[in-house]
Amino acid sequence: MSLILQREDYFPGDTLPVTVAERLPQPSFPAHRHTFSEIVIVWRGNGLHVHNDRPWLVTCGDVFFIQDDDCHSYDSVHDLVLDNILYCRDRFSLGIDWAQLIPARTAESPVCWRLTTRGLALARGVVTQLERECRKNDPLSIQLAEALFLQLALILRRHVYAADRPWALPEGEQLDLLMSALQGSIDRPFDLAGFCQQNQLSERALKQLFRQHTGMTPSHYLRQLQLCQAKYLLRTRECLISEIAARCGFDDSNYFSAVFVRETGLSPSAWRQQFIASARPAGLPCRLT
Template sequence: MRDTLLLESRDYLPSEQMPVAVAERYPQEGFATHTHQFCEIVIVWRGNGLHVLNDRPYRITCGDLFYVRASDCHSYESVHDLVLDNIIYCPERLRLGAQWESLLPPFAASDERYWRLSTQGMAQARPIIAKLSQESRKTDSLSLQLTEVLLLQLAIVLKRHRYAVDKAHMLPDGEQLDLLMAALQSGIDGPFELAVFCQQHHLTERALKLLFRQQTGMTINHYLRQLRLCQAKRLLRRREFRISDIAARCGFEDSNYFSVVFAREAGMTPREYRQRFVAAEEIGP
């Protein structure tokens, strides 16, 4: 098993009483596999990269939202101008009698860690996080209380404006980037026609391409290909799917072309990638 770095609370929080801190990653560099003595909320503002959470790869970009528990193991790889905030919190230090069980892990029963945050949600979260960053650097009793109140406000905003990638119908009209992201992530297994999408939502194709590149650092086609490759990596770890079936499930009509693209991106063939995890399972921890 790989050596895993443990990040300690004392290195991120100014006192043993402070429940919350903000770790600003402007930019977020590649970061080795690690766990924590704390939980964290990860909000991606710009750029792109690979977030590997409990051995599951996610191609991340602006608007991606993760809830990470202390025991979760994760890392960042292949990052490009990736900008994000880590909102760190110690559950055992929270004193406010709030309904945390419906808002944040480890209180929340749901195992769902990955969401998308709407454009409106990102706009509302930013000033809360800025204030939280300021107050969490202090150690007086009022700041201790205010940081927890701000964390509660942030948690509510995130829950109100987050959405699952297969729930595009929940998004209001006019949020162009949100609609496009949802369409891309829910349509990995088939062709995506940008012109048809723009016509359906009364959008300008050229302007949408420019907006997407400004926010993510990628073209739409590149992002969609990365999503498909992440999905392929997940499926390759399951022995019941043949490689040709995985190619089809990930939107590649030609399994040979899929193998070429996969090898170029991952540095190994799909078969070699699968064998690496099969071998790890046989060896055990």
Template sequence: MAGQLILRRADFFASSAQAVAVADRYPQNVFAEHTHDFCELVLVWRGNGLHVLNDRPYRITRGDLFYIRAEDKHSYASVNDLVLQNVIYCPDRLRLNVDWGENIPGFLDTRANPHWRLGSNGMTQVRPVITQLEQESKKDCPHAFELSELLFAQLVLTLKRYRYATDGPAASGPEALLDKLITTLAGSLNRSFVLEKFCEQEQCSERALRQQFRAQTGMTVNHYLRQLRICHAQYLLQHTEMMVSEVAMQCGFEDSNYFSVVFNREIGMTPVQWRHRSRHAA
């Protein structure tokens, strides 16, 4: 694509021998669509934003994990106190005898799912690994490069152990209640969700959970669910031939007129207008 922004290795790695580095985003601001000549792992720590990956929108927040290939195009928009870390790597520079393809989705199979989630326990486990990796990646010496790659191997294996698919079960335990809520919301796109019933089932305080959710994500529960549904609607409008009324039903809106009103309010155009524009741009 003419004029496509490409992020280059030379701007992010200490030397041509370095295989892994960490690029902090504290916070991550709006960033135009781009590709890279390296790959990256993206882990969201706090806040929220819109991540558009290969033309598919994802409403992201705490615990979202992405495996980005060099040729993938992505951008960030509508950010709100979004804090994330990019662990960037060059596949051709990796020297350890590790089955990277088995542990990094998309490393070999382009059809692999790029979007996962990480629960509270997993985030606790990977944080110190990334911190140490970041410290080593700032040093321009062979020993630091080797140690960085060892830490990267530890990181990808830890992520594999603790990650779960967005439509799969979250980790269990009191500390993972917020993770379970986010996963339940992701599984409620085409049906109603009542937080009161969720809290009754989990035997927890609805008020406390609302406060915890807003503190970690920067959104209310209802706002987050609405954004998930709108993102799913955008995907269906662009990639299927469903009528607007069918898209509305698939995204949890029983009234297609109300769906169009909400979509227009959030996106700035009607579903039909957005479908036409997105397909024309593609």
């Protein structure tokens, strides 16, 4: 059974609609739910975020929209720095259609987005102001906190893009372009040298920039993305191990199994077996959704 985090333990006052919980760094944390919603913005480092049983590799620029009935946890964290912007929609007083700004959890709308470098800088400034106002509980500060939350939601809407449906960013900075390309290469090899040549970038400088923000090399990041996708498919699709290996960028299923065991301590079959007894749709075809 997952933990349930209560409003009174995180909100300074019973009328405050939003508050900020800094995680500098975010430690591993067991599966939990809350009686509030939250927006998670990752500033640095990397880790595994399991959201409603789906594993996501998270790093600088990732954004998650967590509803109060969601279950999530953190594991395998490495200098993971993030902010949790907690909010209670029933406490908002501004006449805003929040459903148009904060994405709902649907099959068509992913819960994980990426924030561009420009958006990350803008969001950081607003979150810093919001964190200061949330320490107060006077009426003016409460109104200002809600206004700042609105500003943050608008920034996110303008500067986020779907992490599992990447595309080329016409005005993206170097890190945005590389992240987008890697997200789109889970099922095939990625040629970093060719990417840099095509985009007229310095491969050495780009590698340094990537490691500075994520704590990983591009190749390690891609491998972790592939393993996250493999875990998801093993749990939700009745595919042959060789099919899953191919869909996650591994030409050799034996090599895939060896890498999977090294990273998780379990073979792909043993990983899948953990969830056989769990309730899950049976007979789903081997395709991504």
